[in-house]
Amino acid sequence: MNSMLGVLARVPLLQLYRQFGHPRMLPLNLTLSPSPRCNSRCLTCNIWMKRENELTLDEWDKVLKSLGRAPYWFTVSGGEPFLYQGLVQLCQLAYKHGRPGIINIPTNGILPSIPEKVQRIAESCSLSRLIINLSLDGIGEKHDIIRGVAGNFGKFEQTCKALLDLRERLPNLSVGIHTVISVFNVADIDEIMDYADRSGADQFITEIAEPRVELDTVGLPITPSREDYRSAIDRLIAHVEQRSYRRISRITEAFRVHYYKLVKRILDEEDQAIPCYAGWASAHIYADGTIWPCCVRADALGNLREHGYDFRRIWFGDKIKAVRRSIAARECHCPLANASYTNLLHHIPTLVKIGTKVLLPARRAPEESKTDTHEVIGTSV
Amino acid sequence: MPFEWLTTFQGSLEKPADYAAKTLASYRLGMRAGGSIVGVVVQTSDDCCAAARALPRGAIYLPDEAPRLPLAGCSVCDQCRCVYRPRMTYQGDPK
Numbered sequence: 001m002n003s004m005l006g007v008l009a010r011v012p013l014l015q016l017y018r019q020f021g022h023p024r025m026l027p028l029n030l031t032l033s034p035s036p037r038c039n040s041r042c043l044t045c046n047i048w049m050k051r052e053n054e055l056t057l058d059e060w061d062k063v064l065k066s067l068g069r070a071p072y073w074f075t076v077s078g079g080e081p082f083l084y085q086g087l088v089q090l091c092q093l094a095y096k097h098g099r100p101g102i103i104n105i106p107t108n109g110i111l112p113s114i115p116e117k118v119q120r121i122a123e124s125c126s127l128s129r130l131i132i133n134l135s136l137d138g139i140g141e142k143h144d145i146i147r148g149v150a151g152n153f154g155k156f157e158q159t160c161k162a163l164l165d166l167r168e169r170l171p172n173l174s175v176g177i178h179t180v181i182s183v184f185n186v187a188d189i190d191e192i193m194d195y196a197d198r199s200g201a202d203q204f205i206t207e208i209a210e211p212r213v214e215l216d217t218v219g220l221p222i223t224p225s226r227e228d229y230r231s232a233i234d235r236l237i238a239h240v241e242q243r244s245y246r247r248i249s250r251i252t253e254a255f256r257v258h259y260y261k262l263v264k265r266i267l268d269e270e271d272q273a274i275p276c277y278a279g280w281a282s283a284h285i286y287a288d289g290t291i292w293p294c295c296v297r298a299d300a301l302g303n304l305r306e307h308g309y310d311f312r313r314i315w316f317g318d319k320i321k322a323v324r325r326s327i328a329a330r331e332c333h334c335p336l337a338n339a340s341y342t343n344l345l346h347h348i349p350t351l352v353k354i355g356t357k358v359l360l361p362a363r364r365a366p367e368e369s370k371t372d373t374h375e376v377i378g379t380s381v
Numbered sequence: 382m383p384f385e386w387l388t389t390f391q392g393s394l395e396k397p398a399d400y401a402a403k404t405l406a407s408y409r410l411g412m413r414a415g416g417s418i419v420g421v422v423v424q425t426s427d428d429c430c431a432a433a434r435a436l437p438r439g440a441i442y443l444p445d446e447a448p449r450l451p452l453a454g455c456s457v458c459d460q461c462r463c464v465y466r467p468r469m470t471y472q473g474d475p476k
Contacts, residue, residue, distance in 0.1 A: 041414075041415055041416045046407075046411065046416070046418065046467055048414075048416070049407040049410050049411035049414070049418070051406070051407065051410070148415070148416065148417065210383075210384060211384050211387050211388075213387070213391055213394075216407075216467060218388055218391050218464075218466070219382070219388055219424065219466050220466075220467075220469060220472070221382065221471075221472065223382075223383045223384070226383075267383060270383075296387065297387075297390065299394055331386070331390075332386060332387070332390065333384075333386070334384060334387075
């Protein structure tokens with residue numbers, strides 16, 4: 001299986017690749033969006049309106065084969081991934097070709113078929129850590145209003161409980177709660193945090209609502225003010241830091257805190273703050289086969305259908321060079337979590353800080369975190 | 382507004398031939414299917430063509446009635462920096 005040690009060994013090579021263009025490397029973090037279709041109507045996202053000529057499973061098979069064992073971390077995104085009929089098979093293809101360390105799937109938790117599909121994925125991808133992150137943007141009716149679906153919160157709770165039950169039987173399954181902090185809920189973060197604590201989920205993660213070309217949210221007033229976000233995230237950081245974690249969870253939580261601090265810096269400085277590796281270490285394949293460096297810029301690097309389904313022909317081609325120059329020149333900046341965690345992994349000062357923190361003796365808390373029992377291997381969003 | 386660079390950046394992206402048809406179709410679907418979208422706005426830039434500058438500022442269109450991009454008479458065509466933006470219920474009255 002693709003191991004975290006193998007990932008760390010590739011970090012200096014990817015740093016060289018970003019700096020000098022050699023050695024040529026494939027991304028270790030890949031997001032797949034097989035379909036934009038979604039049964040949510042979120043105030044912070046418009047992807048659900050889109051329709052695409054989606055890649056078939058046969059086409060995905062060829063694409064994933066061309067990537068070999070390079071990606072350590074797959075995120076299968078959407079739309080709502082569980083609405084995509086081929087989700088289980090797509091994960092199985094990613095597993096067959098890549099043996100990734102992590103398969104991460106966000107979901108709105110609405111469909112009753114989710115637990116059964118999660119079980120099939122977990123059982124058939126048994127050497128990968130499967131992380132299912134349930135979206136939670138408010139408690140009770142507030143969640144339903146932000147997500148645009150009446151009764152969504154009740155369905156979220158049912159699915160969460162079913163997945164937590166499944167987790168007891170499936171050792172490679174982790175269940176997380178994921179909150180998009182937007183202008184609509186930034187004042188509610190304490191309530192959401194408390195709920196997540198009580199839920200029994202392995203992890204609680206947040207991401208700031210940001211404009212993305214992919215989501216057609218550019219120019220929409222969804223991002224909280226710097227002050228409001230700072231206030232909310234400082235409370236969340238304090239919450240994470242007062243708890244005790246062991247082994248791998250100490251590393252993942254340390255990364256999470258650094259990510260939250262990085263987001264504050266990006267908002268304050270309006271700059272990447274640390275070098276971005278989107279286009280080198282991370283990438284995104286959209287439903288129609290277009291490769292993007294990330295879903296924020298969503299500039300088309302090429303379409304796999306026009307390149308024999310060979311990821312390498314686009315990744316090592318000419319068109320990507322101008323995009324990489326633009327990213328390296330810091331013409332963009334964003335707090336996209338998926339890319340940011342990869343960026344932190346390539347940032348030596350961050351690694352030193354995290355290493356120091358992890359090596360220091362752990363504080364003992366009265367009650368051990370759930371993450372101590374159900375460890376999350378690697379970072380996840 | 383945070384991440385203002387993205388507004389300019391998106392305008393600079395080359396538009397596929399079906400940009401107008403595809404984007405307006407998605408907004409049409411969005412309005413039919415119970416989203417928070419209430420219409421479409423054409424975002425112009427300072428360096429766009431005369432045809433774009435002549436559009437009424439802040440106008441909100443129904444997808445079927447929105448001007449097609451690139452506009453007829455656009456002098457830069459596929460380099461057109463105008464983009465469609467969804468108008469959402471929570472954005473209030475622009476006037």
